[in-house]
Amino acid sequence: MAQTAPPMVVQVERSAAATTELKTVGQQVERLLAARPQGQVVEVREGASIQEAINAAQPGDRLIIYPGTYHETVYIDKDSITLSGVIESGQWPTLDGEGTRNDAILYSGNGILIENLKITRYKGNGIMGQAGNNFVIRNNWVIDTGVYGIFPQYGRNGFIDQNILTGIKDAAIYVGMCDNIHVSSNEVYGNVAGIEIENSRHAVVEGNYAHDNTGGILAFITPGLPIKTTNDVIIRDNFIVNNNIPNFAEPGSIVANVPAGTGIIIMAADDVMIEGNLITGNKNAGIIISDMTFAENLPSDPESDPNPERIRIYDNLMLDNGAEPIAEVVAFAATQLVFDSRGPDILDTKADPESCIHDRQRYRTAGLSDYGVCAPGGTAEVVSYLLDEPVEPRSITMEDKGKLAYYAICAGCHAYDIRLIGPKVTEIQRSYQNNPQGIVDFITRPVKRRPDYPEMPPQDYLDMEVRQAVARYMLQVSK
Known part of the structure; x- marks a missing residue:
C-alpha cells in the first residue's frame, strides 16, 4: 500500500x-x-465645554476632564493633546450624545492620548482617528x-x-x-x-x-x-x-x-x-x-x-x-x-x-x-509591532483631508456601485453633478428623503473646509 x-x-x-x-x-x-512636548494643564469641569478648551490649547497641553456630563462632539486637530478624565468615587466624566449626535471624539492630530472617559449614546463613533499617528x-x-x-x-x-x-x-x-x-x-x-x-x-x-x-x-x-x-x-x-x-x-x-x-x-x-x-x-x-x-x-x-x-x-x-x-x-x-x-x-x-x-x-x-x-517558534519573540521612536507627523493637504474624510466617514455607508447603508456613490454623483456645495448643504443639515434608507446624521462637526473637500472628492471618485 x-x-x-x-x-x-x-x-x-x-x-x-x-x-x-x-x-x-x-x-x-x-x-x-x-x-511629546509638555505644555500646560487645563481643567475642564461640568458646565464648561471640552471643545472650547481644545480650541484654546497648544500642542503638549493636558486637559483634565472632571466628572460630569458633557453633551458635545469633540474635534482635535492639534498635535500632542491629552484628554484625561478624572474618576472620583465611581463617577466618570461622561460624553453623552443623547442619541442625536454622530461622534463623540474625532482626532486628526498626532500624539493624541485619550483616557478615563465614559462615552455613550452617539449614532456614529465613540472615538475616531483620521490620519493621526x-x-x-x-x-x-x-x-x-x-x-x-x-x-x-x-x-x-x-x-x-x-x-x-x-x-x-x-x-x-x-x-x-x-x-x-x-x-x-x-x-x-x-x-x-x-x-x-x-x-x-x-x-x-x-x-x-x-x-x-x-x-x-x-x-x-x-x-x-x-x-x-x-x-x-x-x-x-x-x-x-x-x-x-x-x-x-x-x-x-x-x-x-x-x-x-x-x-x-x-x-x-x-x-x-x-x-x-x-x-x-x-x-x-x-x-x-x-x-x-x-x-x-x-x-x-x-x-x-x-x-x-x-x-x-x-x-x-x-x-x-x-x-x-x-x-x-x-x-x-x-x-x-x-x-x-x-x-x-x-x-x-x-x-x-x-x-x-x-x-x-x-x-x-x-x-x-x-x-x-x-515549525517550532510561535510568536514569543515579537514583543509588538509598535515602533521604538514616534512616527514623524505627516503633511496633510486639504485635498488629502477630503479623501481621508471620505474613506473614514462616507465609505462606511456609501460604496461606489453597490448599496450599503446609504445610496451608491454613483447615485450621489448623478444627483449633485458639478454641485459640491449641494452635498455640503445636505450633510450639514440632512433631510430624510427616501424611506428605504435610514436618516443620515449631521456632519456639521467637520469644519467647513473639510466638508467642501470631501464633497469635491466624492464627486470625482471613480472606483
Missing part, C-alpha cells in the same frame, strides 16, 4: 516589522508619550455609540488598551488602514464584532476578553479601499468566549455577513498568526478562514487579493465550539468528508499550502488538508 506523505514542515520567518529594541510594550508606550487610547468605557466604538483610521504607531466597549452595531474596536498597532487587555461584549483589523498591517491583538458578541475577533480585507492588504497580524492570548448573540448590524454592512457563534474570522488576510487563545463556547465554529466569498455585496477590486495566505495556527485551547453550526458550515464540512453534527473548531474554505498548523489532531478541522506543520 502506498503511504501518505507526512505534512510539510513550514518555517516561519520573523516579520521585518518586529525589530524593537525594547523589552515590553509598556516601555514602548512610555517612550512614545515621553517624546502615535496615538494612545486607554481605559475608556464606550457604550452604545452606533457604528464603531474605537476607530483609528490611516494611523501609524497606535496603542489601544484596557477599554471596555459594548452595544456597538458594527465593530467595537475597528482598526482601519493602519500600521504598527497594538490592541491589548480590552473587554468587548454585546457587539456585532468585538475587534476588527481591516486593511491594516503589523498589528498585535493580545490579552483581550471578547465575549458575547456575534463574532469575537476579525481580520479582514475590504476591497475598494486605498490600502489593499491586511497582513502581519498576531492574535494571541485572548479569551474568545460565547460569541453567539444575533447579528444586529445595519443591512448592507460587511459585518452583517458575520454568522453568530464564531470566535475568529479571517477573510482574505495574509500572514495571520493565531496562538495561545482560549476559544470556547462559540456555537458556529471556533475559527473560520475564508476568501472574499464569505461576504455578500463586496465592491469589486482587482488590486485586492481575495485569498488568505500563510495562516499560522499554533497552540490554542479550543473547547465546546460548534454546538449549533449554520447550514453553510455543515455543507462545507461535508465536502471535506467531515460528517458531524457539530461545527468544527477550525474551518478553512481556501486552504493555502503555505499555511500551517501545530498539533492538528487536537482540533476538529475541515478544509485544512493542505496545511503543513508549523
